[in-house]
Amino acid sequence: MRDNSAIHDTVERLLTALEESGKRRTAQRVAICRALAEHPGHPTVGDVFTRVRRDFPMISQATVYNTFDTLQHLGLLTQLDIADHDHTHYDLDITPHINIVCRYCENIVDLHMDTVSSLIQEAASRTGFELQEQAGLILYGACPNCQRRRATSTEGANTLSSARAPSRRNTMGINSQTEARNR
Amino acid sequence: MRDNSAIHDTVERLLTALEESGKRRTAQRVAICRALAEHPGHPTVGDVFTRVRRDFPMISQATVYNTFDTLQHLGLLTQLDIADHDHTHYDLDITPHINIVCRYCENIVDLHMDTVSSLIQEAASRTGFELQEQAGLILYGACPNCQRRRATSTEGANTLSSARAPSRRNTMGINSQTEARNR
DNA sequence: AATCATATAATAATGGTTCTAAATAATACT
DNA sequence: AGTATTATTTAGAACCATTATTATATGATT
Numbered sequence: 001m002r003d004n005s006a007i008h009d010t011v012e013r014l015l016t017a018l019e020e021s022g023k024r025r026t027a028q029r030v031a032i033c034r035a036l037a038e039h040p041g042h043p044t045v046g047d048v049f050t051r052v053r054r055d056f057p058m059i060s061q062a063t064v065y066n067t068f069d070t071l072q073h074l075g076l077l078t079q080l081d082i083a084d085h086d087h088t089h090y091d092l093d094i095t096p097h098i099n100i101v102c103r104y105c106e107n108i109v110d111l112h113m114d115t116v117s118s119l120i121q122e123a124a125s126r127t128g129f130e131l132q133e134q135a136g137l138i139l140y141g142a143c144p145n146c147q148r149r150r151a152t153s154t155e156g157a158n159t160l161s162s163a164r165a166p167s168r169r170n171t172m173g174i175n176s177q178t179e180a181r182n183r
Numbered sequence: 184m185r186d187n188s189a190i191h192d193t194v195e196r197l198l199t200a201l202e203e204s205g206k207r208r209t210a211q212r213v214a215i216c217r218a219l220a221e222h223p224g225h226p227t228v229g230d231v232f233t234r235v236r237r238d239f240p241m242i243s244q245a246t247v248y249n250t251f252d253t254l255q256h257l258g259l260l261t262q263l264d265i266a267d268h269d270h271t272h273y274d275l276d277i278t279p280h281i282n283i284v285c286r287y288c289e290n291i292v293d294l295h296m297d298t299v300s301s302l303i304q305e306a307a308s309r310t311g312f313e314l315q316e317q318a319g320l321i322l323y324g325a326c327p328n329c330q331r332r333r334a335t336s337t338e339g340a341n342t343l344s345s346a347r348a349p350s351r352r353n354t355m356g357i358n359s360q361t362e363a364r365n366r
Numbered sequence: 367a368a369t370c371a372t373a374t375a376a377t378a379a380t381g382g383t384t385c386t387a388a389a390t391a392a393t394a395c396t
Numbered sequence: 397a398g399t400a401t402t403a404t405t406t407a408g409a410a411c412c413a414t415t416a417t418t419a420t421a422t423g424a425t426t
Contacts (some may be wrong), residue, residue: 063406120322130330138320245415269413388405
């Protein structure tokens with residue numbers, strides 16, 4: 001979702017779905033969908049609002065909230081309520097995956113694993129729930145950088161160390177994305 | 184965690200940990216820990232505050248917030264930020280499990296599965312994160328009751344139906360906690 | 367009992383999100 | 397085209413869970 005054609009495709013996918021559900025293709029919605037698609041990580045309403053306002057100075061925050069809400073109900077956007085974060089994050093990746101959150105730098109990393117989908121299916125089977133496949137599971141911990149940064153202080157309890165240091169980064173399903181902290 | 188002796192043990196476990204960390208065993212903290220242990224589900228600050236105030240009319244909400252915060256930092260309490268819920272929930276169950284939330288009635292059900300722990304370990308291994316084992320993963324969906332209640336309306340998209348109807352059902356009252364044990 | 371650090375209560379402040387009503391834009395209809 | 401109708405947006409107020417503040421109270425220590 002980095003290069004221009006991919007961004008354009010994503011924007012069109014969102015807008016087409018909006019129109020098919022009876023919503024109108026307004027200039028504000030186009031701008032909001034574009035800002036969403038261009039954002040590399042897990043944007044907040046504030047992130048998108050700030051970006052859209054550059055081209056659209058009169059836009060209201062409520063419009064961003066409303067558009068996010070609509071996209072969410074269409075299943076195109078997942079809401080991520082992350083413990084201790086001031087703002088709600090959103091995720092355009094609606095495939096089953098894990099969002100891993102660093103407790104210290106608040107970065108969010110995507111991890112795609114086949115087992116997530118089967119875990120959800122088994123959970124649905126055992127409980128009788130209809131479960132959202134799109135849900136991004138959230139796990140909390142300390143990222144490698146913050147582990148090093150805190151290496152001299154006392155080791156926190158109830159954490160699970162990784163078996164090995166990762167030999168390579170940003171490969172496989174790992175989508176490492178540094179987000180500016182919105183405060 | 185239902186009968187009196189189990190509740191008492193839980194309360195003592197919390198208070199002992201508080202004291203070992205240098206905190207005092209005050210009457211307010213005893214009452215708060217008792218209310219936590221007595222609650223069958225995933226209480227909010229308001230739940231505990233309301234309960235404690237019956238025996239302790241002068242208690243302040245801030246005391247509940249502060250005690251929860253302390254217990255959380257000791258790893259004895261997990262914070263559950265559930266999307267679209269007005270209040271933050273808390274969970275005394277610090278074993279790895281899944282919290283399944285109904286989008287319609289807002290009930291929360293616990294599901295313990297062996298695969299959760301291995302999923303977390305694999306995620307840690309792949310990303311280099313130190314991950315909290317205690318984390319309760321959150322999944323969203325529709326509980327069996329609400330599925331039936333909505334059977335006549337349009338089927339929502341992006342849901343995953345369970346393979347079979349659950350063999351045993353539990354009453355889905357407010358704050359009911361279903362314990363689906365892994366065997 | 368005096369001292370000192372910690373804990374609590376009461377209340378104010380914060381701020382993300384939601385709500386409201388009026389203005390505006392887009393579509394449908396003549 | 398012009399008008400009616402409906403959806404959308406805007407601006408700002410309101411909401412309310414949570415956090416911060418501050419004075420008072422409590423408990424441990426000597």
